[in-house]
Amino acid sequence: MSxxxxxQLQRKxxxxxxxxxxxxGPLVVFLGLSAFVVYSTWAAFQGEHYYAAPYLSPxxxxxxxxxxxxxxFGAKPSWWASWLPWSPAFLILWAPGGFRxxxxxxxxxxxxxxxxxxxSCAVGEPRKSxxxxxxxxxxxxxxxxxxLYLALLFLxxxxxxxxxxxxxxxxxxxxxxFGIGIGTIVLAINVLLLGGYTLGCHSxxxxxxxxxxVISRSPASHQAYRCVNCLxxxxxxxxxxxxxxxxxxxxxVRLCSMGVWSDWRIIG
Numbered sequence: 001m002s003x004x005x006x007x008q009l010q011r012k013x014x015x016x017x018x019x020x021x022x023x024x025g026p027l028v029v030f031l032g033l034s035a036f037v038v039y040s041t042w043a044a045f046q047g048e049h050y051y052a053a054p055y056l057s058p059x060x061x062x063x064x065x066x067x068x069x070x071x072x073f074g075a076k077p078s079w080w081a082s083w084l085p086w087s088p089a090f091l092i093l094w095a096p097g098g099f100r101x102x103x104x105x106x107x108x109x110x111x112x113x114x115x116x117x118x119x120s121c122a123v124g125e126p127r128k129s130x131x132x133x134x135x136x137x138x139x140x141x142x143x144x145x146x147x148l149y150l151a152l153l154f155l156x157x158x159x160x161x162x163x164x165x166x167x168x169x170x171x172x173x174x175x176x177x178f179g180i181g182i183g184t185i186v187l188a189i190n191v192l193l194l195g196g197y198t199l200g201c202h203s204x205x206x207x208x209x210x211x212x213x214v215i216s217r218s219p220a221s222h223q224a225y226r227c228v229n230c231l232x233x234x235x236x237x238x239x240x241x242x243x244x245x246x247x248x249x250x251x252x253v254r255l256c257s258m259g260v261w262s263d264w265r266i267i268g
Contacts, residue, residue: 012124022120029113032240036247040093043250047087052256052263054165054176055183058190059250062157064091070164099151102144104202105239145203152204155195162188168268179268183252190242190249197238200231 016022043050043059050057051068063070065077066088076086100106111117118125165184170177198204209215209225216222231238255261 016120016123018120018122022123026113026116026119029109032243033110033113036243039247040097040250043247043254044087044089044093045085046254047089049254049257050088050250052183052253053169054167055181055187055253055256055263056161056164057250057253058158058161058187058194058246059093060089061154061161062092063088095147095150096154099144099147099198100239100243102141102147103239104144105235107141145207148198148201148203148207151198151201155191155198158187158191158194162191168265177268179265181263181265183256183263185266186249186252190245193238193242193245196231197235197242200228200233200235200238202232202235204228205232 040059043057048067050060050066051063051070053069056063056068056070060066060068061070062072064072065074067075071088080086112119116126162184165187166178166180167176168179168181169175205225205228208228209218209221215225252261256263
């Protein structure tokens with residue numbers, strides 16, 4: 001099809017023959033992602049109330065520099081410019097944020113919801129041409145595979161946080177004692193959902209088996225591919241559940257730190 005024919009067939013913005021509520025899906029995505037971006041940005045700029053012993057907010061983990069007992073290298077680094085706002089979250093949130101921003105599912109979701117590119121299937125869009133995925137901005141999305149490596153590393157950090165969330169201060173001995181609180185379960189569910197989302201990533205599926213011409217000849221790769229593919233079938237569901245829960249995990253730790261909520265100890 002020539003460019004001239006494509007332009008003639010192209011619908012005007014919002015024009016469609018569809019009679020269903022095609023706009024409902026993009027609207028829900030717009031509201032959901034907007035709410036998360038606003039909250040996570042606000043939470044990141046707070047720089048406080050992100051630790052309620054023994055719970056560390058996933059927005060601040062790993063805490064490279066900070067004021068909590070979980071800080072790796074002490075308080076605010078000396079090399080941080082005095083005129084810049086400071087928060088421990090600034091040093092690490094770019095990694096999980098970049099992973100979601102370049103995610104194959106999310107890019108399709110926010111392209112429709114925020115840029116109307118396209119608004120939905122068989123609905124007219126505002127642009128008049130398509131430059132392909134080798135041009136800006138789509139070419140930037142190719143870094144997703146590299147953010148995947150960081151996301152896998154962050155899963156290890158967050159899983160370790162769950163282990164630390166099982167040890168509570170014991171005033172009788174002056175040490176710690178094993179226990180499980182509501183916060184422990186909240187952080188454990190967070191790792192479970194993030195794991196389902198990350199381990200079902202399209203890039204990981206290619207990494208473990210998609211690069212092979214005949215995958216059945218490598219039993220280990222074949223089994224890994226099947227496991228990733230199983231999670232990938234519900235990639236959208238994992239994406240939204242993990243997005244909601246990581247925000248709730250931060251909120252839970254924050255409200256406990258502020259004294260608004262009291263953490264209940266189930267065991268210990």
